[in-house]
Amino acid sequence: MESIKAKLAKIVGPDYVSDQPEERYLYAMDPGTMPPRKPDFVVLPENTAQVAAIVRLANMEKIPLVPMGAGLVLSGLTRALKGGIILDMKRMNRILEVNEISRYALVEAGASQGMLQAHLKKHHPGLKHSMPDAPPMATLAGNVLIHGSGHLSHAAGFHSDMLNGLEVVLPSGEIASLGSCAVSPAWFARAPLPDLAGLFLGWAGTTGIVTKLAIKLYPRYKYEDILIFVADKPETVPDILYRITGAQIAEDITAWMTPKPLWAKGFQHINITFAADSKEELIWKRNLLRAAVKPYLESKEAGFMPLPPPMKHRFLQVPASDLARFADIKKGGGFEYVGAIMPVDRFPRAYQEGLNIAERFQAAYSLGARIIGVNHCMMFFYAYAFNRADAADVERAQQALEATNTAVLAMGGIPWKAEEPAQKQILAKMNPQMLGLMNQVRAMLDPNGIMNPGNWEVN
């Protein structure tokens, strides 16, 4: 009887399937704290037809499937919790279309943030997409599907809000087009059809494998600038953010709070990036932003931080390679964070909880938040560095993460791209009807339970 490996090799070619210890070892882990879970196979499909054939095979053989982009989610969502096949999607990295007038890009699911950024800069210099704070290898699809956010999220919301449509291989092996592409050759919107894309957003690959997607693009202006507003009373931050977001001038608004360098300790820094077509417009926008926080400036309760040009340049760099270096602050190669989606009015409590947890676990931490929409919500992050070579330190970081997830849920927030234990915490708190509906949807789409099993499961 033909082995599973031989059947996979027939689909993707022998060079692109592995059951070797080296691939099983490496693909069992991501850079976060979650323990390894080995796949039986790793495959690298090249196109949608190959993905569909793999899904059909997995259905026949009842083998779990785990789709993976760059594997940078940090919360272990691409580990094979119940074994099976990891589909590393990054060979499918083509940029298929950029519609300049309608401002969207159609890409394959393995296309990276960095490659789209480079493509747009070269061929469509007037356009850009919203880059997350992930490294450039992170895939566009992965970030959209986990409800990521990025450098245009104040202006345009979650990255899943910027999704125009999907091509997805269903657990049956059928290929579905969702959004305008279902009835039109153009991928311009999800409206006005029933929005089935939601069946695949936030589901951690448990409902299907996305193979193509179209995302919205935005103007890339000639000039850009950044202001950093600094406060030292966290209870003032929600109002400050309300005022700044109310101006609707910025592209991105992020807060950061860190104990190092020492000059930053105890302050809440709010980065406000904005852009314009002319220097005059840029100055006008800067003045509007200053006007928005005028009461704070007049009372000297808070103010703008002077920024020398090199520092300004560093803050405007996208993607910011500085962020990955947080993993090396303990010379330990690791960090993981809880990204909590929560209302902006929870900022003071979220901040204080972060300090408390870091102190309780003696964790090297960094706190921050990205504002989504016009203060509609925020992604408040609690990042903890750990030393990968020190098991006790990894465990300490895990405990800090777990405690943070508990605190976030208690505050009325929801952990984002939640790791397996955090998913269980969320499900325990979830409205039973929603949980029931999720289970019904999964049972209908995936009767054999092959799609990334172990995720979004109570047991």
Next chain:
Amino acid sequence: MEHAEILHRCFRCGYCKFPDNYVDLNCPAYLKFRFETYSPGGRMWLLRGLLKGDLQPSARMQEILFSCATCGNCVNHCTMTGFKDLLLEAFTAGKEMLVQAGKLPPPVRDYLTPLLEHGNPFKLPAKKRGAWAAGTAADLYSNQEYLLYIGDVGSYTDRGRAMALSVSELLGRLGVSFGILGAREISDGNDARAMGEKDLFEELARRNLDLFRSAGIQKVITLSPHGFHALKNGYAALGGELQVFHYTQILAKRINKAAFTTPEPPLKVCYHDPCYLGRHNQEYNAARKILFSLPGIQLVEMERHRQNALCCGGGGGNFFTDILGGGADAPARVRVREAAATGAQVLAVACPICANMFEDALKVEGLEDRMHVKDISEVVLERKISS
């Protein structure tokens, strides 16, 4: 294993896979194989697994470690300033560990064994080393200002010999005083070191240094950037006190003295930065200065150039082992497609390994009618130099 203390510090963020602008994959091994295991970060974690006993020095592990082209793209683009400079050293140490355990891929053994037994990896007699110079004006070294060091690939491959001839002729025309070692030349050992054969490298280096000392050689011009790197950096660490130049550096200083007889037809040229000249030794300007000096030459740059150049896939001994060969994603094939996209008629190189790799790749890609691979010296000589 040396540098084991940095292995766990890799976060696997993946900046190492890219050039500065992220336009495409720039790690040759990852580009070719696409499994995370073949990326620099994957290699870091696998080496850690090997040291912990979680993994064995299997055939797959050997292929993964020896597929590294030592191009240095990862060192250039890693964000971890605390240890990035040690990445290649760690990979080489990993290979050294396998070499010492006798766990080698067969093509690596097939390279190292004849190098040990014959002094070159081609299993050819030493007397053939200088055969390229027969009938030319290149004399054996005898107190000339420079030794022109040719190296294995320049001595024993057709393409390398043609390049040696061309460089030798041009140096002569520009009045450079040089001699060659001919049959006495010994392998520089650069690629043996890159393959983790540190002892063999040191043995070759000592023999070369003894030979240079006994012949009174103080200044060396190398044909290959690999030899340049070994003699300039590796030998210095072993007590060598040589002044080492790549031939493009000498030509760049002298090219203004050359007179070109006639106006030349325009020629569009793109230049490929060899890794051991560029990323390893930060020499990006010499070849460009030469090309800028020539009448009729229009230099166009590939999207990835200077510190962002995509390696030809021949470094780290891969020219000999061919682990990175085959398939449309073989680095040399990707690179010639990138070169052809510039519209250049000539892909100019400054390394005999790159020349061999790209000529083969042009044939496979069916681009021979659109583009030719030429060494910098060949481009100069075709411009009807009169002096």
